[in-house]
Amino acid sequence: MTKITSPTRTQRKAQATRTAIIEHAESLILEGGATALTLEIVAERADVAVQTIYNRVGGRSALLMAVAEKAFEENRAYMDAAYRTPGTPLERLQVAANGYFRFAMERPTAFRLLADPPNDPEALLRVSELVRHQNGKMEAAITDGIADGSIDPGVDAHLATTSLWAAANGILSLAWRADSAPIEAQMMERLWAQWMAIVIKGLYPKS
Incomplete structure (x- = not known):
């Protein structure tokens, strides 16, 4: 049996430094976009040397990638759990939609980075x-619903998926878009519930 060893104090410190660097980079991107990200500013905010960023994360592209990866993992924790929930295709879609809403509300920074990713080839590829x-x-899930008759067979599963994903991002982005008046959490919940009711009704087979 392989013996599992705990990280050393040096390793824990190195990981904490890496995490802090990525979090400061994340904040900087949200404040001014990817173009505002420089290793010098991140180093100043994290109170480390620029060389430390290279040692712990890498260059600017690697830092952008690390920020995107962080958002990726946070989203996946919510969505993979949602899609593992048993139920009918429509029930699975509703659970997943609620999981996406919770992700956007509870992890707004990660959601914003995925909805409006850094303009970097590697980061965009990861998103x-x-x-x-x-x-x-x-x-x-939509394909399964079409197959068992619970979703309108006239629905194109691929097109429906793309349109629902885009619409969901558009609605959730109202919480932070610069051209939108701030929407309180309670109103966002009502807005989301209304949209979901319309979506589910639209997926039902036509009588």
């Missing part, structure tokens, strides 16, 4: 991977 990963599960 695109997440979209394909989660949208594939949504498409599978």
Whole structure:
């Protein structure tokens, strides 16, 4: 049996420094966009040397990638759990939608980074991977519903998935968009519930 050893004090300190660097980079991106991210400013905010950023994370592109990866993992924790919930296809879609709403409300920074990712090829690629990963599960649920008759057979599973994902991001972005008046959490819940009711009704088979 392989013996599991606990991280040393030095290793824990190195990981804490890496985490702090990524969190400061994340905040900087939200404040001024990806163009505002420089290693010098992150180093100043994290109170470390620029070389430490290279040692713990890497260069600017690697830092952007690490920020996207952090958001990716936070989202996946919510959505994978939601899609593992048993139920009919429509029930699975509703649980997943509620999971996405909770993710956006409880992890707003991560949601914003995924809805408006840094303009960096590697970061954009990672976010695109997440979209394909989660949208594939949504498409599978819709396809299952079409197969068992609980969803209108006239629905195109792929197109429905893409449109629902885009609409969900648009609604949830109202909580932080610069051109939108702030919406309180309670109103966001009502707005989301109304949209979900419309979506579910639209997916039902036509009588």
